[in-house]
Each structure stands twice: as C-alpha cells, then as structure tokens.
Amino acid sequence: xxxxxxxxxxxxxxxxxxxxxxxxxxxxxxxxxxxxxxxxxxxxxxxxxxxxxxxxxxxxxxxxxxxxxxxxxxxxxxxxxxxxxxxxxxxxxxxxxxxxxxxxxxxxxxxxxxxxxxxxxxxxxxxxxxxxxxxxxxxxxxxxxxxxxxxxxxxxxxxxxxxxxxxxxxxxxxxxxxxxxxxxxxxxxxxxxxxxxxxxxxxxxxxxxxxxxxxxxxxxxxxxxxxxxxxxxxxxxxxxxxxxxxxxxxxxxxxxxxxxxxxxxxxxxxxxxxxxxxxxxxxxxxxxxxxxxxxxxxxxxxxxxxxxxx
Amino acid sequence: xxxxxxxxxxxxxxxxxxxxxxxxxxxxxxxxxxxxxxxxxxxxxxxxxxxxxxxxxxxxxxxxxxxxxxxxxxxxxxxxxxxxxxxxxxxxxxxxxxxxxxxxxxxxxxxxxxxxxxxxxxxxxxxxxxxxxxxxxxxxxxxxxxxxxxxxxxxxxxxxxxxxxxxxxxxxxxxxxxxxxxxxxxxxxxxxxxxxxxxxxxxxxxxxxxxxxxxxxxxxxxxxxxxxxxxxxxxxxxxxxxxxxxxxxxxxxxxxxxxxxxxxxxxxxxxxxxxxxxxxxxxxxxxxxxxxxxxxx
Numbered sequence: 001x002x003x004x005x006x007x008x009x010x011x012x013x014x015x016x017x018x019x020x021x022x023x024x025x026x027x028x029x030x031x032x033x034x035x036x037x038x039x040x041x042x043x044x045x046x047x048x049x050x051x052x053x054x055x056x057x058x059x060x061x062x063x064x065x066x067x068x069x070x071x072x073x074x075x076x077x078x079x080x081x082x083x084x085x086x087x088x089x090x091x092x093x094x095x096x097x098x099x100x101x102x103x104x105x106x107x108x109x110x111x112x113x114x115x116x117x118x119x120x121x122x123x124x125x126x127x128x129x130x131x132x133x134x135x136x137x138x139x140x141x142x143x144x145x146x147x148x149x150x151x152x153x154x155x156x157x158x159x160x161x162x163x164x165x166x167x168x169x170x171x172x173x174x175x176x177x178x179x180x181x182x183x184x185x186x187x188x189x190x191x192x193x194x195x196x197x198x199x200x201x202x203x204x205x206x207x208x209x210x211x212x213x214x215x216x217x218x219x220x221x222x223x224x225x226x227x228x229x230x231x232x233x234x235x236x237x238x239x240x241x242x243x244x245x246x247x248x249x250x251x252x253x254x255x256x257x258x259x260x261x262x263x264x265x266x267x268x269x270x271x272x273x274x275x276x277x278x279x280x281x282x283x284x285x286x287x288x289x290x291x292x293x294x295x296x297x298x299x300x301x302x303x304x305x306x307x308x309x310x
Numbered sequence: 311x312x313x314x315x316x317x318x319x320x321x322x323x324x325x326x327x328x329x330x331x332x333x334x335x336x337x338x339x340x341x342x343x344x345x346x347x348x349x350x351x352x353x354x355x356x357x358x359x360x361x362x363x364x365x366x367x368x369x370x371x372x373x374x375x376x377x378x379x380x381x382x383x384x385x386x387x388x389x390x391x392x393x394x395x396x397x398x399x400x401x402x403x404x405x406x407x408x409x410x411x412x413x414x415x416x417x418x419x420x421x422x423x424x425x426x427x428x429x430x431x432x433x434x435x436x437x438x439x440x441x442x443x444x445x446x447x448x449x450x451x452x453x454x455x456x457x458x459x460x461x462x463x464x465x466x467x468x469x470x471x472x473x474x475x476x477x478x479x480x481x482x483x484x485x486x487x488x489x490x491x492x493x494x495x496x497x498x499x500x501x502x503x504x505x506x507x508x509x510x511x512x513x514x515x516x517x518x519x520x521x522x523x524x525x526x527x528x529x530x531x532x533x534x535x536x537x538x539x540x541x542x543x544x545x546x547x548x549x550x551x552x553x554x555x556x557x558x559x560x561x562x563x564x565x566x567x568x569x570x571x572x573x574x575x576x577x578x579x580x581x582x583x584x585x586x587x588x589x590x591x592x593x594x595x596x597x598x599x600x601x602x603x604x605x606x607x
Contacts, residue, residue, distance in 0.1 A: 015416060017490045018409040022421060025406035028460050029428050036433025036441055049440075056444030059437075104333075107326055116327065122593060123334040129585050129592065131519030133540040137578050140544055141347065141571065142340050144551070146358040164548065180336070212322055245522060249541055252548050263435070270436035271526060283434025291431045 043069055043281035069281040078256075079282060082265035085171075085258060089242040092175045094235055101183050102228060105190035106216050121191075124184025136249035139177055140164065170255040177250075178243060189231065190224055197223040230301050237297035240290045262286050348372070348575035355571040371576035380531060380539060381577065387451070388518060388536040389584075395455045395517040400510050402460045403468055408494050410465075411472035429462045435526070442527055453527035454535060458520060464509050471505040472498055511592050518584060536581050543574055 038059070045062040052058035073079050104124070111117040127135065143149050143163040150160045163173050197220060205215045244263035251259040262282060270279020342362050347355050351366030359365050375381050409415055410422055432438075438457070447453040479501075480493055488496070499506065524538030534542075 014490060018412065018415050021405045021409050021490075025402055025460065025465075026421075026424070028402060029425065029462075032438075032441070032457055032460075033428040033432065036437035037431065038433070039437030039440055040433040042437065042440075054444045055440045059440065108330070110322075110326055111330065112323055113327075120330045120334055123337050125593075126337055126589070129515055129519075129589060130582060131521060131537050131540075133519075133521040133537040133544065134578055134582055137540055137544040137547075137574065138340055138344055140547060141575060141578075142343055146356055146571075148343055148358070148361060151358045164551075184337070212319070248522070248525070249544055252545075266435050267526075271439055276436050276440065279436040280434055283436055287431055287434055294430050 040280055040284045040287070042277050043284045045277060047276040047280070049276070065277075069277050070285075072278060073281050073285065076278075078260070078265060078269075079262075081257065082260045082262045086240060086242045086261040086263075088258075089171055089174055089247075089261060090239050092171065093178055093242070094239075096175055097179045097183065097186075098232060098235060100179060101186035102190055102224075104183060105187040105194060106220060108187060108191065109194050109220065110212065110216070121184075121187075124187070126184075127181040128185035130181070132245040132249050135177065135181055136246070139173070139250065143173065164250065164252065165254045167255045167258040170251070170259045174243065174246060174250065174259065178246060189227065193224040193227040194220055226305050230305050233297045233301045234294075237294035238290070239293055240286055344575045345579055347572055348579050350572055352570045352572045355575075371570075371572045372580070374573055375576045375580055380534075381536075381580075383532065384534050384536040384539040385581070387454075387533060391451060391454045391535055392514050392517040392584075394451070395459055396510055396514040398455065399459045399461070399464075399513040399517075400506065403465050403509065403513075404494075404499070404506070406460075407465050407468040407472055408498060411469045413473075425462050425465065439526060448527050449530040449533055451533060454517075454520070454523045454533075457523065458516060461513070461516075464512060468502070468505060468509055471502055475501055507591075511588060514588065515585065515592070540577065540581055543577060547574065 035056075039056075042059055042062060044064060044066060045059075046065045046068075047058065047062045049055055049058050051061040051063075108117065108120060108124075111120060130138075141147055145160060145162065149163075153160060161169060163169055201219050201223070202215060205219050210218065240262065242261040242263070244261070244267075247259060247261050247264050248267065251264065263286070266279050266283045266286070269275050269282065339362070343360070346362055346364045347360050348371055349364035349367055349369065350360045351368055354360050354365035406425065410418060410425075412418070415421075442448060442453050442457070445452075447456070475498060479497055483493055483497055519537060521535070521537035521541045524533075524535045525541060528534050528538060
C-alpha cells in the first residue's frame, strides 16, 4: 500500500514540472494568438480607439453593429478585386510552382557526381534564405527600365517591358519570382522521399531492361506519389496565402488591378487608412475561408492517405 | 572495376548536368549583376551598361553605405533583434516541445490542440496591431522580438524529433532517480543538437529577414530593422520611377530622396552578408532537421 501511494505522489510530481514548463508557452499564445482572435470581434463592432483606456480596452467598450461592415465589404470593389487577385495569383503559383520542384527533384536525383549534386543543391536553395525585401530590390534592379533584362530585350529587338507597372505582366512577375526563389528549396522533401525508395526496385527494373527515363517514370515517381498528393492537398489548403511579404514589397498603385491581394488590402484599409473594423472584417473573412480550406484538405489527406499535419 | 558508361548514359548525364548548370546560373547571375553594379560608377549603372563586370570601378558606394548612420543603426538593430529573438524563441520552443513529446503526460492531446489551433486560425493583422499598440510595444524592440518568438510549426518539428529519441536511455536514467529536468538537460537536449541547431538557425534567419514587423509596428527610425530600411529604399525608388513616367516628378522634393542605384546595390549586398555567413552551417544541418518533420507518417 505504501508503495503505491508513494508511486502516485511521485507521478503527480513528475507531471507538475512538465506542466510548469508549458506555462510560458501557453501564456505566450494566449496573449499573442488568442487575444487577437477575441479582438477580431471588432469586425462586428464600430471600433473606436478612444472608447476605452487603451486600444485593448476599447475592443470591449466599442458598440456592436452586427454585420454592418460585412455588408460594406462586399460593396467595396477594392475587396472584390483583391479577393479575385488572391485566387488567381495563388492558383498560378500552385499550377506552376507545385509540379516544377517534383521535376527538379527527379532530375537532381539522377546527377551522378556527388560533389556536383551538392553544389547544384546549395546554389538552388540559396534564394530561399533571402528576404523578400532583398529579392524585391534585386528584382527592381534587374527588371527595371535600365536593368539588364530590358537591355537584353532591346538588343534582341523586342520592346522594353515595364515589369512593375504593366498590370498584365505583373502577376507573372510575382509567380515566376516566387518560383525562382522557392522551387529549389521545395525539392528537399521530394529528395528525402526519393532517398527512401528501395534500391531493389531499381535493380529489378534494370534487369527488365528499363531505361533511365523509364525508371524515373515507373519506379521513382510512383514511389513518391503519396508524398506528392499529401503536399498538394496541404498546398491547396493554403490557397488564401498568395504571398503577403512578396506582394507588399513589389506592388505599387499602377498594378493594384491585378496585383493587390487580400492581405495587402487589409494592410492598406486597416493600418493605412485606420479603418479598423472594416480591415478586421476583411481579415476575419480571410481567416475563416483559410480555416475551412485547411481543415477540409487535412481531413481529406488523413482519410485518403492516412497522413496529415496534425 | 569501374564499368564503362554506355553512350546514351553519357549523353543523359551531360545534358542533365548542363541544364542544372544553367538553372544554377539563373540563381547566381542576378546577385553577380548586383555586385557588379555596386562597384560601378552611377553613370554606367543608369545607362544600363553594367553586366557581370563593374564598369568604372569604384568602392565609394560601400564607404558611403558603411558610414550612413541609418544603415549602421538598422544593422545593429537587426543583429540585436536576431540574437535576442532567437534565444527567446529557442527557450520557449524547447520548453513546450519537451512536455508535449512525452506520451504519458495527462492532457497532452488537449495542449497540442490549443497550440495547433493557432496555426489554423488567426485574429488577423488589425487586431494584432491593436494588441501591440495596447501593450505599448509600438516603436520598441519588443514589437520585433516577441510576436515572431514562438512558431508552432517549429515546436512540432522539435516535438517530433524528441519523440524519436530512444526510450531506453531515458528509462534507465529514471531508474537512477533522474527527474524531468535532469532528463531534459542531460539526455534530451544533448541528443537533439542537430535538430536544435537547425531550428535555431531557422528562427535566426526568420528574425533577420523579417521586414513586416518593422513596416507594421515601427515608425521611429531609431528602431527600424535593416530589412525595413531596404523595404523603404525599394518602395521609395518605385514611387520615384512611377512619378518620372507619369510626369509627377517634383524635383525639389524628390531630388533629395533619390538614392543612386549603385548605392542601393551596395546596401542590398551588405545586408545579405550575414545570411551568406551562416549559409554553410544551414547547409550542414537543415537536411537532417527537416527530414525528421516532413517524412513522419
């Protein structure tokens, strides 16, 4: 009897220190994550920053107005435009940016010299670690009117292209530059999956007389198919994230028609024009759509492939 | 014993290698062009005559940027934010990941849920801004250090890594009377050094590259991080180019703000130096660290 009691108290102590470790993290997310979720209620209020002692207190004290801002939102052409652009840019980024890393990984895997392979990987991963502020200024410098890209276009007899001011070109600048920055890095997951493919499969294929391309198509690709499907579904769940950091540094009023996305719209309306309630309503709309997309895609992934992010 | 490669194989290797050499060049050439511009005379840059080699070589741009007070101030701010931020982030992340990695902890599922939920849903930019404002953190280093100081995604990566550690070591330590803290400091952390290094470097790169925090919360030049300084250079240049084309250019106002291209190039080069310095370490660790999280079924 003594023994069990002692063991139980030991167990409680054992857990106590663990819960103590969790406290700072929980306080952190309560303040920085859950409090803003509560604050999002001002999408249904007429937020007045002077209604309380400080901006947080004012959240509680502002008056309820129901769906006033939600109706206003759909009347704003700027919002509808940003919503449409978000979907278009995101769809282009998935359509182009998703398959290319798979192709790259398949072919990187076929490089024979280990040193050359490492070098290629090192170089392709590099832009991922640069911020969009750096890449944005880099692009402005090379795609600008006096930059080398336009110099080459002129030399070849094409007219110059205003990459940052032509609204029919700008979405492509976003899509291609995001591809350039992230495609190399996104091969990592596939390369890891390819490294796990059993060598026996390749040997059997060789015995059967398969060529290299046949092996890539009939052995490697099917072996990583489940990884591909899972990542695709998760990527689709992030449809509403069209690249805030990137667009904010690269866009300007001349390309709002095709380049303004929901996040940049919220930034301008909410923090630029200080229209807090409307900005919050747009942000909350975005968060709700994202939540639905992510949970649905994750559920689908778990049901179909038995794999999910949580 | 080396087998002679068939001709087809040789051709494939050559073409494949060549394609990746070209792809690699597209990654490097923009940076080389920028480096060349930063070392060229402004007239050559404006005339678009600079390719991959400096025209009218000079190093005055670097001298200029390195003596520009705002650049130095912002650079130091970024160093401070990156060091403090990564340290706080790593401590918080380890403190959460360790308890959540122990299967026997009561209520573990519930705690994981409240952490994972913040990955799925957020209050949005405006309420977060009001919070930072309400906490009197606008125009302080805290606005740049605290909000990004905990990433649930990184915590999950680390938790998964902790779960993979062999249990036998821990069990025998428990028999010897070791408590949770002994196990954390003597067993779990030392055995997870590659994962901790990887995640620490990810945090550091994240802090260094974060310009959004500055753009949203900082207006006082004394606290601006380097990336915000760069962001403002870019957007200002864009605005001026636009004004030039639309004919709105106001020479009295804009001539003062005009930053020469060569100086802009030097600023970008210098702000990328720290990333270049840690890049070899990132290379060494990140594959190991990432594989843990991504391949877990």
